[in-house]
Amino acid sequence: MPRVTWKCSDGKTISADIETGVSLMEAAVNLNVPGIFGDCGGALSCATCHVVLDEAWQHIVPGPTDMEGEMLEVVEGGRTDRSRLSCQIRVTEQLDGIVLHVGV
Amino acid sequence: MEDKQNKVIADMAARLHEIAALPEDEARCLPGQFYTCPEFYQFEVETFLKKEWHCVGREDEVASPGDYFTTVLFDEPLLVIRGDDSEIRVLSNVCRHRGMPLAEGRGSARRLVCSYHAWSYARDGRLSNAPRMQDKGINAGNCSLPVFRSELWNGFIYVNLDDAAAPLSSRLQGLEALLDSYGTREMRIVHAQEEIWNTNWKCLVENFMEAYHLSVVHPETLHPYTPTGLSRKSMANDSFTSYCANYPEAAESRGFGAPGLSDEERKRSTLFCLFPTQIASQAATLLVSLSIQPLAVDKIMVRWTMSTYSNELTRDELDQRLALWNEVNREDREKLERMQRALSSRHAPSGHLAPRDYEGTIWDFYRYLSRSIEKPTTTSAEI
Numbered sequence: 001m002p003r004v005t006w007k008c009s010d011g012k013t014i015s016a017d018i019e020t021g022v023s024l025m026e027a028a029v030n031l032n033v034p035g036i037f038g039d040c041g042g043a044l045s046c047a048t049c050h051v052v053l054d055e056a057w058q059h060i061v062p063g064p065t066d067m068e069g070e071m072l073e074v075v076e077g078g079r080t081d082r083s084r085l086s087c088q089i090r091v092t093e094q095l096d097g098i099v100l101h102v103g104v
Numbered sequence: 105m106e107d108k109q110n111k112v113i114a115d116m117a118a119r120l121h122e123i124a125a126l127p128e129d130e131a132r133c134l135p136g137q138f139y140t141c142p143e144f145y146q147f148e149v150e151t152f153l154k155k156e157w158h159c160v161g162r163e164d165e166v167a168s169p170g171d172y173f174t175t176v177l178f179d180e181p182l183l184v185i186r187g188d189d190s191e192i193r194v195l196s197n198v199c200r201h202r203g204m205p206l207a208e209g210r211g212s213a214r215r216l217v218c219s220y221h222a223w224s225y226a227r228d229g230r231l232s233n234a235p236r237m238q239d240k241g242i243n244a245g246n247c248s249l250p251v252f253r254s255e256l257w258n259g260f261i262y263v264n265l266d267d268a269a270a271p272l273s274s275r276l277q278g279l280e281a282l283l284d285s286y287g288t289r290e291m292r293i294v295h296a297q298e299e300i301w302n303t304n305w306k307c308l309v310e311n312f313m314e315a316y317h318l319s320v321v322h323p324e325t326l327h328p329y330t331p332t333g334l335s336r337k338s339m340a341n342d343s344f345t346s347y348c349a350n351y352p353e354a355a356e357s358r359g360f361g362a363p364g365l366s367d368e369e370r371k372r373s374t375l376f377c378l379f380p381t382q383i384a385s386q387a388a389t390l391l392v393s394l395s396i397q398p399l400a401v402d403k404i405m406v407r408w409t410m411s412t413y414s415n416e417l418t419r420d421e422l423d424q425r426l427a428l429w430n431e432v433n434r435e436d437r438e439k440l441e442r443m444q445r446a447l448s449s450r451h452a453p454s455g456h457l458a459p460r461d462y463e464g465t466i467w468d469f470y471r472y473l474s475r476s477i478e479k480p481t482t483t484s485a486e487i
Contacts (some may be wrong), residue, residue, distance in 0.1 A: 032214070
């Protein structure tokens with residue numbers, strides 16, 4: 001299973017092997033990653049699953065759709081050019097090793 | 105129309121004061137209309153019930169941060185939750201956006217999320233996120249969940265809907281003395297449930313607090329342990345009343361309980377009412393508490409909990425006690441629901457109360473009611 005790593009703003013790092021097909025938001029909520037809430041359940045309605053892709057992964061993960069882009073404008077802490085809503089990214093084999101920054 | 109209603113209520117208030125003023129050995133029941141008149145019920149709710157402290161449950165029902173349960177008190181949806189700071193709060197269970205209840209039943213939550221538009225709140229009620237509302241000036245300062253007054257005492261959680269109410273703790277010394285040796289605070293919850301009974305709230309208070317019916321209504325369940333004849337009136341003051349349901353000499357031990365208990369305390373159940381709506385039975389190894397939440401003149405929600413002392417009772421024994429209490433409640437409920445239907449009769453009596461040890465607690469309750477409802481200053485002829 002692909003390995004995913006969340007690096008939190010408080011210095012904490014959480015890594016886990018995640019089944020393919022699961023969204024990065026669901027995975028983070030199950031692991032109690034601080035700062036990832038997924039309040040709306042993945043319906044692009046709350047912007048509470050914001051992550052910033054590690055630089056190395058910026059060009060591997062496809063960019064956000066227009067609808068996601070609209071929600072990204074309102075994330076807490078502000079949007080960066082590597083910002084994504086993690087409910088919109090499903091785990092695939094290509095993402096093995098991905099690093100996400102939370103609460104940046 | 106309103107004048108006529110006011111006159112009915114003023115007449116009833118005057119009657120209540122007459123009855124409460126009777127000497128103890130001449131005490132009488134309240135007439136049937138006190139339990140069936142919708143206007144009087146509404147009057148009770150507005151004049152004192154909504155301003156009183158009500159028990160909603162036990163602290164260890166929400167043992168860890170995020171643990172919560174919901175309940176309703178006088179149409180006010182409540183969310184009892186333990187915060188990240190370990191404090192128990194009673195929050196309004198109504199989203200600040202469109203009024204949707206935030207949670208149902210019981211559970212544990214990282215934060216409280218409205219299922220309607222995904223507004224979310226932290227465990228202390230502070231607004232965390234209101235999606236797409238950034239330009240509307242919505243923030244934690246103006247859209248956090250209101251917090252109701254609450255107090256903890258002996259492991260119980262109390263709430264008051266009235267922000268101006270006097271604190272509860274200052275009036276509990278008498279009851280504290282009664283329960284002193286039992287370790288009530290340390291008792292551990294084993295069961296909680298809610299049920300609707302079709303009876304007036306006062307009928308259940310009176311029923312629970314009098315021993316006169318025990319041997320008649322509960323011949324197989326309670327009579328072997330707490331027969332009417334051995335029951336004795338106990339302490340009372342402005343805030344509570346109580347009686348001791350003593351076990352017969354030959355009855356099997358009901359457990360040891362806290363180390364500081366006397367032999368007498370181990371051989372009885374102490375039943376108390378913290379006015380107006382908490383009724384409870386404290387025994388050495390078992391604590392059962394019923395919170396009465398009035399819904400209408402003839403309808404209540406009973407939220408009751410069973411707690412136990414330490415690990416003395418086995419799971420089987422606890423299951424047996426729970427089954428016994430369910431059966432006792434069923435027996436009482438059957439009587440009260442039948443009586444409720446007859447209390448509207450114009451012949452519903454203001455009958456004599458039984459002697460002090462058996463129904464003296466009801467006299468105490470009436471005197472509490474008369475302190476809570478002002479004596480009308482005008483006579484009915486003048487209205």
